[in-house]
Amino acid sequence: MPRTRASATALFVPRKTSRAQQRSARSEFAEARRQARLAEAPAERGEQDGFDPELRATYPPSGRPGPASARGGKLSLPKHRMTTATASGAYPFLAEGGLGADGIFIGRDVHSEGSFCFDPFSLYSSGRIEGFTNPNAILAGIIGMGKSALAKSLATRAIAHGYRTYIPCDPKGEWTAVAQALGGYTIALGPGLPGRLNPLDAPARPTSVSADDWANEVRKRRLLLLAGLARTVLKRDLHPMEHTALDLSLDLAVAESEARGSVPLLGDIAHTLGSPERLDAALGDQGGRMGPAAEDLAHALRRLVHGDLSGMFDAPSTVAFDPKAPMLSIDLSRLGGAGDDTALVLAMTCASAWMESALADPTGGRRWVIYDEAWRVMRHVGLLERMQSQWKLSRGLGIANLMVIHRLSDLLSAGDAGSRGRVLAEGLLADCSTRIIYRQEPDQLATATSLLGLTGVEAQAVAALTKGRGLWKVAGRSFITQHLLHPAERALFDTDARMVLAA
Template sequence: MPTRNRTRASASPLFVPRKTDRRTARAARDQFAAARDQARHAARPQARRAESGVAPELRATYPVAGRPGPFSARGGRLKLPSHRMTTATASGAYPFLAEGGLGAQGIYIGRDVHAEAAFTYDPFALYGRLDGFTNPNILLAGIIGMGKSALAKSLAVRAVAFGYRIYVPCDPKGEWTVVAQELGGQTIALGPGLPGRLNPLDAPARPHGASEEDWANEVRKRRLLLLGSLAKTVLRRDLHPMEHTALDVALDQTVAHAAARGTPPLLGDVAHVLGSPERLDSALGEPSGRLGHAAEDLAHALRRLVHGDLAGMFDAPSTVAFDPSTPMLSIDLSRLGGAGDDTALVLAMTCASAWMESALADPTGGRRWVIYDEAWRVMRHVALLERMQSQWKLSRGLGIANLMVIHRLSDLLTAGDAGSRGRALAEGLLTDCSTRIIYRQEADQLGSAAALLGLTGVETRAVSALTKGRGLWKVAGRSFITQHLLHPRELELFDTDARMHA
């Protein structure tokens, strides 16, 4: 059979002719050793040449097409064992997961930017369910034109659908009137030349279960607090002990005479008694006349509400009745405070707040929202801050959610110097807000905003870059970037730039 030619390498046995010298024999042995080594290497397969320029440890284990064979993980044949972990571990391993939201129960706000999901919020639904959510009060801050007013109005309109009632004790720009009308609510406009009258000394209806004696004491306490707030606002100082005594005596005298006549007590009657030293001294049994002298400043302070720039609004019996069943009630004070002096606005707001407290104190009144729009205008008045603080502290017992709307976080610092009573009250209102909604802030305001709210560096940078309608929501320590979405009808109803487009 024919055979293939195959190259073989071999070495013949060593042959050394006889009678050769030692030198020739050594050379023959060396040639044999070289031939033997050559034959051994020739029998081995030729090694693959290494790739030039690539270190051995950097060479690819498998070709570009992937690992060949059944273990290539192609065709859906890859099977790995399942792995379980807690959410705390997952958040550490995957730190860029979005916040899960506050749940589906509540008022629809818009879209969670990071989670790409719907965002809902309801302070009454979150209370007792969310850790760290200790109160239903809300702070809303943002520069002009970023949509904070639209958010406040949208919350009010959508809250009515959930059975909540809305109270706006101070509407300094008259923007809530059209909203109240659309909801079938009530608006009371106060100001020079307007027919509206509110008697802040009206006695609210006695709640169910309260005795007449206890309720009479409660009404007297509220009236004294109101008179003290009005006096401190006008005098711009705290009252002296004898001035408090004069208010007590004047109020008791006024209520007694009004009861005898069958009419409600009026602020004008209290101011008249304070301006009559003889009546004060005789009522207290003070023959020296010191009480009448101490009440001179009080008499002039309350006179402003009777004969000054607020004459005709709070010195007569009420011409409107408070309907606690109305879905929305707003007090339009747009005729006041236009000359740069907010004192008249604050006085009117104090009287209106006292007038509305009858509904807030009713335990059967249901859950309500109280919205303080343009609250920055009242930050410099300690008396009103004290009334607001009382309402903030009692929000859970009263079943109300207070919403305070300001422009900048630094507005809270205008309440007074560091360590003052006003500054402490303003910062206390912020502390008692479990929800903080921050719209865009100017660059020079980021420092104060971060210090007051405890913002992180990422949150601070986010606040500086927020667009219209987008805000940072901090709810009980959790943060969300939410885009507020409006219905076309809401856009038309909440448009505050109508005059700019006309």
């Protein structure tokens, strides 16, 4: 006799049955199996007062049945609203409008696929970006990532916008070809070369400044230079009596040179320091003898007059500053030997003082001043003080300073926390509204994040940047930009020519 009902273990349906009968049979079979499982489950699982150490599912399943259980149903949440400022902080690099089309073309914004232009003067004067308080910038990146090409590209393309570019110190001589190709010129300094620069040259007085005020400004600049040179050679801070000796010797040398109708030289200062009786007479009854204080200073300046730097900064300048030249660089590559870099630092101090004096005229137009290989100056307080003065006066003089370093940790090499050098270095970073970061090594990410306030997303981006690609932080706004070079620029800016063997 054929079976017409389903059992709990198997389902048999006669061959000649309608579809309705088949569906009914299957439903009965499924219900019979479910009841069988419910009846057998407690015994098989050995439940003990509802405690299950293996956290297995219960039978029957708990919770409300149907769509209200949220198992497999649709969950509806209210919409979340936020401003675009909040969205840009939560999702950086998305939906960024860029800095506008004004200024120097840099390349392509990686995320928006649009062109990226940058002009610190336009951004500062227009006030489009809140927090953009100065035109200064810092550029950091490891070797081989294209930071030198970016600095040179900024310098050359700025000329098309009517700006001029000056490089106070070129330790590797890489800017000589660039300056010559653009119609500028280079002053090469070194042993046996004809170039001479007198760092005590007085710049032309601006028409808006009175003669007395300008005389005081020139004197202050000269004293700052002399103190920096002495501090570099002596490798220590100056004592109060030594500062007094420099004051007296400068005043005596200036008076004698004006009587001759000339400009004082470093040799004149050294000669006066070597005559303590003249300093004592100038000091009068104000107390103390200047002999012991002037002795070390005289020997410190002697290196620039009779030592390994003689002939470069102890004679009248053989070149005049041309404010109309599109580019001017000072080549110090012949002084960049290994080991003690004191000679190079002294030359950088003198060359920077000479060029900064020439740039003191606020009517000279808008100019870029690029400090290449600036990591060399971080251990020397005198050079940091000169750079700080240049940074603070940038807006009044119409100057955009660009500092090029390898790592952000170079700023920490200026000294211990709280030291004068560290404070100056961190102050330079704080006075840069634009920070350009090329790829950093993994062990440098923590320092970069701390100094620049990078977000987690930005830190990950910096670690993965490829050649020519950098993170631009402009007054808090972030961009990932691919620098684009013309083939002629690529050939002109090539810094790896010596690493490539000729075919």
